[in-house]
Amino acid sequence: MKIGITTTVPIEVLYAAGYQVVDLNNIFISSKDYLRYIEIAERDGFPKSLCAWIKGIYGACIENNIKEVVGVIEGDCSNTKALVEVLKSKGIKIYPFSYPTKHTLDEVKKSIDDFINQFNVSKQEVERVRNKLNIGRKLAKEIDRLTVEFKATGFENHLYQISLSDFNGDVDGFINILKQKVEEIKNRKPKVKKLKLAYIGVPPMTGDLYDFVEGFDAQIIYNEVQREFAFPRFDMVKDIYEQYYYYTYPYSLQYRLEEIKKQLKERDIDGVIHYTQAFCYRAIDDIIIKSQLEVPVLNIEGDKLNCLDARTKIRIEAFLDMLKDLKGD
Amino acid sequence: MIKLRILGIDLGSRFVKVALMENGKIVEKFKVSTVKFYKEYCRYEKKLLVDFKRLGIDKFDVGVSTGYGRNNVDIENFKIINELKAHAYGAIYQTGLKNFILLDVGGQDVKVIRVEKGILTDLDLNDKCAASCGRFLENMAKILEVSLDELSSFYENPVELNSTCAVFSESELIGKIAEGVPFERLCAGVNFSLYNRLRPLLTKFKGRTLLLSGGVAKNKALLEYLKRDYDEVKVLDNPEYNGAFGCCFYAIKSKGGLK
Numbered sequence: 142m143k144i145g146i147t148t149t150v151p152i153e154v155l156y157a158a159g160y161q162v163v164d165l166n167n168i169f170i171s172s173k174d175y176l177r178y179i180e181i182a183e184r185d186g187f188p189k190s191l192c193a194w195i196k197g198i199y200g201a202c203i204e205n206n207i208k209e210v211v212g213v214i215e216g217d218c219s220n221t222k223a224l225v226e227v228l229k230s231k232g233i234k235i236y237p238f239s240y241p242t243k244h245t246l247d248e249v250k251k252s253i254d255d256f257i258n259q260f261n262v263s264k265q266e267v268e269r270v271r272n273k274l275n276i277g278r279k280l281a282k283e284i285d286r287l288t289v290e291f292k293a294t295g296f297e298n299h300l301y302q303i304s305l306s307d308f309n310g311d312v313d314g315f316i317n318i319l320k321q322k323v324e325e326i327k328n329r330k331p332k333v334k335k336l337k338l339a340y341i342g343v344p345p346m347t348g349d350l351y352d353f354v355e356g357f358d359a360q361i362i363y364n365e366v367q368r369e370f371a372f373p374r375f376d377m378v379k380d381i382y383e384q385y386y387y388y389t390y391p392y393s394l395q396y397r398l399e400e401i402k403k404q405l406k407e408r409d410i411d412g413v414i415h416y417t418q419a420f421c422y423r424a425i426d427d428i429i430i431k432s433q434l435e436v437p438v439l440n441i442e443g444d445k446l447n448c449l450d451a452r453t454k455i456r457i458e459a460f461l462d463m464l465k466d467l468k469g470d
Numbered sequence: 471m472i473k474l475r476i477l478g479i480d481l482g483s484r485f486v487k488v489a490l491m492e493n494g495k496i497v498e499k500f501k502v503s504t505v506k507f508y509k510e511y512c513r514y515e516k517k518l519l520v521d522f523k524r525l526g527i528d529k530f531d532v533g534v535s536t537g538y539g540r541n542n543v544d545i546e547n548f549k550i551i552n553e554l555k556a557h558a559y560g561a562i563y564q565t566g567l568k569n570f571i572l573l574d575v576g577g578q579d580v581k582v583i584r585v586e587k588g589i590l591t592d593l594d595l596n597d598k599c600a601a602s603c604g605r606f607l608e609n610m611a612k613i614l615e616v617s618l619d620e621l622s623s624f625y626e627n628p629v630e631l632n633s634t635c636a637v638f639s640e641s642e643l644i645g646k647i648a649e650g651v652p653f654e655r656l657c658a659g660v661n662f663s664l665y666n667r668l669r670p671l672l673t674k675f676k677g678r679t680l681l682l683s684g685g686v687a688k689n690k691a692l693l694e695y696l697k698r699d700y701d702e703v704k705v706l707d708n709p710e711y712n713g714a715f716g717c718c719f720y721a722i723k724s725k726g727g728l729k
Contacts (some may be wrong), residue, residue, distance in 0.1 A: 412589070437589040452594075459554055459590040466555075466724045467589070 145207040147198055147224070148217050149306045149370050149390070150238050151253055153270040153381055155211070156312060158260035164307035168205060169197035170346065170447065178204060179445055185227075192418050193346060193445045195220045202228060209234045216240025216391030218422060236260070240391035249386040271381050273312060274305075280319035281305050281371040284326065288362050289408055291331040295340070295361035296351035297322070302367040303344055334360040336464055339405055341365040341430070342416040342423065346443035350414070350457075353449055357461045363408050365401055366390055394426050398433055405436060412437045412464045414457070419444035437464060477522075477530040478717030479545065480556065481507070481537030484577035484604065484685070487711050490530065491718035499711050500526075517546040534717035538579065551720055553713060554583050558590050559723065560716030561681050564706045571677045573668070573696075574712065575686035577604040580668060582675050594671050601636035602667035604686045610660040613640055614653070618688075621657050625691035629659035639663065661691035668692075669699075678702060683712035 144160040146152070152162045169178050178200025179193055185203075187196045202210060212225030212235045229235050238256050241248035257267060281302050288298040301322060308315040336359035340350075344367055351361055369390045378384045389397045405413070415431075415438050417424040427440045439460045441453050449457070480487040486507040490498040502511070502525070513519045522530075533548040536556035543550055561572045568588040574581045578600040584592035596602060611621045629651045633639040646656055664686075680700040686692065687709035696703045706712055 431586065437587045437591070439589075439591050456590075456592055459552070459593060462552070462555060463558065463589045466720065469724065 142209070143207055143310070144236075145202055145210040146307060147210065147221055148213050149388070150211050150213060151256055151267075151381060151385055152307060153267045153274060154253075154256050154260055154262060156274075157262040157266040157270045160209075161310045162307040163205075163207065163310050165198040165201045165207070165210075166194060166344070167304065167307065167309075169194070169201040170344075170348070172201070174204075175447060176445065190420055192218075192220055192420050193443075194343070194418060195224050199224060199227065202233065203231070207233065209236065211236045211238050213238050213240065213391075215242060240385075240388075244386075244392045244396065246382060246386050250382045253382055253385060267381055271384070274308065275375045277305060277308060277312070277316045277319055278372050278375040280316065280323050282373055282375075283323050284319070285368060285371070285373065287323070287326045288360075291333045291360060291362070292329045293326045294351065295338075295355065295364070296348065297326070298361070299340070299344070299348070299351060299364050299367050302364060302371040305371040332360075334358050335468060336360070336411045336461060337362050337409055339363040339365065339401075339408070339410045339413045339436075340367075340416065341401055341413055342426075343418055343421070345416045346418065346445070346447055347416075347449045347453075349448045350416075350441075353454065354414075354457065354461065357458060358465065359411075359461050361414070363404050363410060365397075365404070368404075369400075394429055398430070402434065405434065410436055411468060412439065412460065414438075415440045417442050474532055474721070475530040476718045476721045477527060477533045478556075478714040478719075478721075479533070479535045479537075479543075479548070480553075480711075480713030480717065481535065481543045482576050482685075482713070483538060483579065485710070486537075487714040488525070488527070489711055489714035489718055490527065491715075491722075494722060496708075496711075496715060496718065499708065499714065501710065517544050518542075519546050532721045534721050536713050536717050549721075551717065553579075554581060554590060554593050556713045556716035556720065557581060557683060558583055558585050558716065559719040560712035560714070561585070561683065561706060562588060563715050563719040564708065564712065565681065565704070567679075567681075570679055570681050571675045572681040572683060573672065573675075574684040575603060575668070575682075575692075576684040579603065579684075580671060582671050584675060584677075592675070594674060596671065599634075599636075599667075601634070601639070602664055602671075604684070606636045606639070606664060607660065607686065607689065609636065609640060610643060613643055614647075614656060614660070616653075616657065622661060622689040622691050624654045624657035625661055625694040626658055627655050628662035629655045631659045631663040633663075658691060661689060662695065664689070665692055665695040672699065679704065681706060683709040685710050 143163050145163050145165045155162045179196045181200035182196035210233050214237045239252050241252050284293050284301045287293040338361045340361045374387050389400045431438045476491040478489045485501040486504050487501045511521050511525050535543045535545050535548045536551050536553050537543040557574050569586050572583050580596040580602050582594045611618050629646050631642050633642050678701045680703045682705045687705045
């Protein structure tokens with residue numbers, strides 16, 4: 142039985158309950174029909190001036206006949222809340238999940254326990270699944286490390302970390318893919334680039350960004366949110382409660398920024414690309430992000446298209462060009 | 471400090487601007503009309519060979535050029551940088567600011583750039599049409615039989631000039647002269663129509679401070695109109711030479727000497 146998710150949620154619970162988890166974002170963006178998914182949503186009344194992800198998720202859900210969905214009603218955007226209401230009205234069964242506004246371990250525990258109860262699974266079973274998923278997380282962390290060594294590309298880093306939001310609906314199968322990928326990447330010669338870039342913000346609609354920057358002697362070696370989806374601190378937490386407590390993405394910007402700053406320093410980042418989605422409230426975050434990060438930040442915006450437009454390309458090129466000057470020869 | 475003599479050349483559509491930097495300071499600057507520059511000071515053999523002696527430049531260690539069209543600015547032994555970057559560096563050099571929006575209006579080109587933390591993060595250029603540029607003002611000044619300087623001093627009560635095309639604007643202006651519209655309002659109308667054409671380019675560049683460069687930065691009326699949109703509008707000390715200064719400053723920055 143398939144269950145759709147709209148963002149990262151404790152999938153340990155869902156797999157323990159015997160579901161096949163499907164991240165609707167991944168279905169949407171990896172489909173050649175992605176524009177049709179948006180079109181379906183707009184025909185059903187979703188406004189033109191709305192985040193393409195929300196519309197894409199909706200279209201993907203309807204078209205792929207997903208009957209059950211986990212709706213994140215707190216800790217994600219208010220558009221998701223409304224999306225969940227529309228899906229409910231279409232007869233889709235919704236399981237609510239909340240990332241508590243009050244970011245304490247106690248509140249996170251309450252929320253996850255509530256989620257566990259909805260699916261009627263045991264805590265032991267959830268932990269057993271978590272241990273299994275951790276095998277994949279360890280491999281994703283290795284790919285992240287290999288990216289810093291310039292062996293894995295920015296796109297591979299993005300892809301193999303983001304995919305851990307649902308393990309592509311097949312935990313064993315995806316762990317095998319990851320194992321093979323790690324072996325393959327390990328044996329590569331590093332392709333060292335002059336500029337080390339960080340990508341922060343929601344995952345991009347424009348996946349060609351990664352290859353594009355690599356054409357300018359630069360590489361993205363840190364993908365903020367994608368890395369969070371892969372739970373890089375899985376080996377430092379004692380249970381599922383702590384795991385979702387230390388997850389940064391749904392909590393305050395300040396909490397996210399602490400981890401971002403740490404990573405920028407550790408990875409010796411030269412410049413940051415902050416991606417925001419057109420019509421998303423997170424574009425406002427850019428004010429704080431720019432004021433708090435010491436390295437130069439380029440804010441780019443994506444809308445419906447899955448490739449960079451000419452103007453954004455020129456902006457990125459100019460940004461990288463000047464970053465290179467700063468770095469010297 | 472680097473003890474280098476750096477020559478920066480900005481090849482514009484109307485003038486070639488030359489600046490010489492020594493020990494991080496501009497020591498000389500002058501401009502030559504573009505046509506004269508290509509005709510009298512250059513030869514072309516796959517690259518531009520410039521007769522620097524004739525141009526009055528003694529010797530220099532590093533040459534950096536910028537301007538319109540890669541082939542036109544490809545001077546032998548010079549490093550070419552793109553114009554937007556040259557202007558970013560020029561404005562950083564001239565103001566010491568690291569965060570700003572710069573509007574550069576030249577003879578045929580309009581550029582708007584946003585610089586944050588000393589790095590270019592956004593840009594836009596005019597395309598298809600140059601009716602928002604200096605050449606338009608020159609043509610209109612000719613029709614009004616007035617100097618550019620005088621033309622630019624009138625901004626109040628502008629007569630409405632609506633043509634999109636700069637050539638049609640000329641006949642529109644002649645029509646207004648025939649109607650007996652006062653000279654001051656005609657001048658103001660010319661300036662205001664320039665501003666109106668620049669506005670769409672600026673919509674994406676909201677901010678508190680706007681820097682102005684390029685030959686048209688000397689237009690006082692434009693400055694008055696832009697003050698309506700920004701808290702502060704600053705004309706660079708040497709607006710025409712910003713690109714050339716930027717070339718020089720780039721040479722220092724890229725050497726890692728003045729980080």
